[in-house]
Amino acid sequence: MAARDAAQNASPATAQAHQSHDHRECIDDALARARDICAARGVQLTPLREKVLQIVWRSHKPVGAYEVLDELSRSHKAARPPTVYRALDFLMSEGLIHKIESLNAYLGCTEAGATHSGQFLICHQCGATEEISDPKLETALDQAAKRAGFVAERKMVEISGLCARCAA
Amino acid sequence: MAARDAAQNASPATAQAHQSHDHRECIDDALARARDICAARGVQLTPLREKVLQIVWRSHKPVGAYEVLDELSRSHKAARPPTVYRALDFLMSEGLIHKIESLNAYLGCTEAGATHSGQFLICHQCGATEEISDPKLETALDQAAKRAGFVAERKMVEISGLCARCAA
DNA sequence: TATGGGGCTGTTATGATGTAACATCTGGCG
């Protein structure tokens, strides 16, 4: 897997990420799900947007907008920053990707379909970023906000450190 | 207080923030605490760094680095971006301020002295940002990381929504 | 057919945030 991953993707985004699974399946699943979701909602997952989604999904590392732009430029000469940001904005508004605020980078959403803010474990060694969905954490967030009389809308949780493999 | 706050501070940072308390006390306390902490640690809270800390503390709204720069320039003509970023880096490394990642802005730490990552309630209406320290939330974060075999180093929690006053 | 409106993309320019790299200053210490 690691070899194929490296072969099909020369971008630095995946250079270090731990990939012990068949990542092509991740991509295929994500794209198929995205198509279903957009069709059901009556919004357009255009070829451009799908291509951007595919690029974001090339690894489990958050990808910067300009990295997406570089990659997109190979097949789409006209690509400019607004091209990419507009696609990223669309994908975020449909809950298909997340922005990792602490890295100014974007990551495919593994829970696409359900609207949620996302909770992330970011390894600063290999870059791999795992999205988790912890009900207790969710509850704790809601309780903390409630206690302060605060109406929570977006709840961002980004934990950086070392993933299990890098810590070992 | 609102009147004095407006008078002593023309920066947009405080334009909307709810300030029902004597904010001058906040600033004075924060600066005094910072001096104590730095003295105890044998690190230099230079006049420049103290001035930057004071500017960050002018309100309970996170302040952008270039806003700090504008303000600092009034008294310190030589100020440039690196001047500000170096001071901010120092203040963060000593735990005297926090960076709010979702806003790319900086906020005075109300728990200075104890090393912690900070949990924030960010009102997108008035901009006021409250730092909370919720033990249950802290536990939930640790548990979530542990469950994934992840070694947590920095735990970022930023909840945006409406503060009690703006929601009312 | 025509027409006009909405959604998507192209294009140019610029704004906002952050850092690299090297120079200079200052105070303490052998």
Add this chain to the structure above:
DNA sequence: CGCCAGATGTTACATCATAACAGCCCCATA
């Protein structure tokens, strides 16, 4: 004095993001 470390000055640049307007395409409707 001579040197070093830490702080600041200074120039240039890298990175991240958006404003504003132009053009295109589909298609609903007259």
